[in-house]
Amino acid sequence: MSSSQPIRALEFYSGIGGLHYALLKSRPEAEVLKAFDWDPTSCQVYQANHGPIIYRKDISALKAAELADLNANIWLMSPACQPYTVLNPDAKGAQDPRALSFLHIVGFVLPELAKSDAHPRCILVENVAGFETSSTRQDLRATLKAIGYDTLELLLTPLQYGIPNSRPRYYMLARRGGSHFPLENKVWRNIPDCKEDAQVVAIREYLDTDVDEASGVPEKVLKKWGRLFDIVKPSSARSCCFTRGYRHLVERSGSILQEAEELDTTQVFDEFVSAGDVTVLQPLRLRYFTPSELLRIFAFDEPHFVWPPTVSTKTKYRLIGNSINVRVVQALITYLLEGV
Numbered sequence: 001m002s003s004s005q006p007i008r009a010l011e012f013y014s015g016i017g018g019l020h021y022a023l024l025k026s027r028p029e030a031e032v033l034k035a036f037d038w039d040p041t042s043c044q045v046y047q048a049n050h051g052p053i054i055y056r057k058d059i060s061a062l063k064a065a066e067l068a069d070l071n072a073n074i075w076l077m078s079p080a081c082q083p084y085t086v087l088n089p090d091a092k093g094a095q096d097p098r099a100l101s102f103l104h105i106v107g108f109v110l111p112e113l114a115k116s117d118a119h120p121r122c123i124l125v126e127n128v129a130g131f132e133t134s135s136t137r138q139d140l141r142a143t144l145k146a147i148g149y150d151t152l153e154l155l156l157t158p159l160q161y162g163i164p165n166s167r168p169r170y171y172m173l174a175r176r177g178g179s180h181f182p183l184e185n186k187v188w189r190n191i192p193d194c195k196e197d198a199q200v201v202a203i204r205e206y207l208d209t210d211v212d213e214a215s216g217v218p219e220k221v222l223k224k225w226g227r228l229f230d231i232v233k234p235s236s237a238r239s240c241c242f243t244r245g246y247r248h249l250v251e252r253s254g255s256i257l258q259e260a261e262e263l264d265t266t267q268v269f270d271e272f273v274s275a276g277d278v279t280v281l282q283p284l285r286l287r288y289f290t291p292s293e294l295l296r297i298f299a300f301d302e303p304h305f306v307w308p309p310t311v312s313t314k315t316k317y318r319l320i321g322n323s324i325n326v327r328v329v330q331a332l333i334t335y336l337l338e339g340v
């Protein structure tokens, strides 16, 4: 969008507003007109940070006419990923009821708006890696093409932006009436013509200075599941993907931190196994990442981010784990808008 044209966005599946932050970091003058989510706590957190533009609503119930009146020129969308996640062996894709609202908005509402040329100039869709093999992705591409969009698909991770966290995510960018994306028909692993491969910063740059004991990993958890954890140190240049199940699930829900940098993790765990005594692990000082550390890793403007006082720590983890990496999406929005 040319810099003289106001950017007016709608945010669907807004959660705690990661896409909103990404848009503002890319284009500070942009305005999010309305955001939609049906989860009451997400809406409460969103409102605390972005004001009363959040509508608690089932997106399946949105009508073309109400969206046309808003006259937005960019839509930002991060629909539920459970239907598509490879972590769920029973994922049903488009057959999952949680996929319905996205099929409604893309398959019905957008084409309806296109009849009166009221569809947005640009669209960004975010989902889990794995979405690219779904029938929903094929339908999305076909629908967007049929109503005049040029599309580009990518799989990116924050590691490419120097952030020590793996979070591979699928993105689709769509625009109409602007310059064309490269013709090559593939899922891109970097933004075209943009070599972002930054030096990854160590985890220690993201850590709180003062962490209370509640973040420690309980001994009973370590005793039963300790060997399954992905463990990183302050000097590590990686961590694994943090999900909404962080602190509930052990495997594949995110890394824990070993504060004792100097100790050899494997050696201490071997001693624990042979001694059968969990206290052997104490010198490692194993703990969970705190919500504020995760917000920093997700590139949220952490010191200014507000949690309403009623939101529990457990809920904070759920909401952050559902969210997006702001830095990655910022780069995508910049690229998307440059071509319009």
Ligand SMILES: C[S@@+](CC[C@H](N)C(=O)[O-])C[C@H]1O[C@@H](n2cnc3c(N)ncnc32)[C@H](O)[C@@H]1O
Residues within 6 Å of the ligand: 013, 014, 015, 016, 017, 018, 019, 036, 037, 038, 039, 042, 057, 058, 059, 060, 078, 079, 080, 081, 098, 101, 319, 322, 323, 324
């Ligand atoms: C993957 S999360 C998106 C998170 C968001 N981008 C953020 O930064 O926090 C999906 C969100 O969609 C919401 N959601 C799922 N289905 C919905 C529906 N039918 N109507 C409204 N919101 C829905 C969930 O409550 C959740 O907040």
